[in-house]
Amino acid sequence: MPTPTCRLFRPGETYAGKQGFDYAAGVSAESAGATGICMHLLT
Template identity: 60%
Template sequence: MPDCIKLRPGATYAGKQGFSYFEGIARETTGAQAICMHLLTIPPGGRAKAHKHATHETAIYMTEGVTVMYWGDQLQHRMEVAAGDLLYIPADTPHLPFNPGPGPASAVIARTDPHEQESVVLLPELEHLVP
């Protein structure tokens, strides 16, 4: 039987999306087989690179602040997500979140990719579509 493992977020890593994430539950840290979970704080004005998670779903719980996310094949949809909101992003859905400020925005993020970064596909051709 595998061991239960407790982590306390401390170390960070640079994600392909352009943010620094607090290291969390992933195959690399716990041996997780089908899920990852980590914490993210986006500074005011912070913006991700346009991307999607190939074949993996994402669930987000906003704990602080407000973000704006553009999503869709041409990033044509816009959604505000505030502290207390839950957000679901289907697999293979292009998206680009940013923090309009004035304060930081923090969230708990879970994904069905146990490696976290393995399924990230950058979409530079969509970058110009978001102001």
């Protein structure tokens, strides 16, 4: 089992979703190597 680590996400990193909403960067497999959870902020 890998050693747990802490990741820091800075505000301002956003992207436009397919349905026209803007999302703030959050915890995902791509951003933090997360497994079993994905959290993004809808703005």
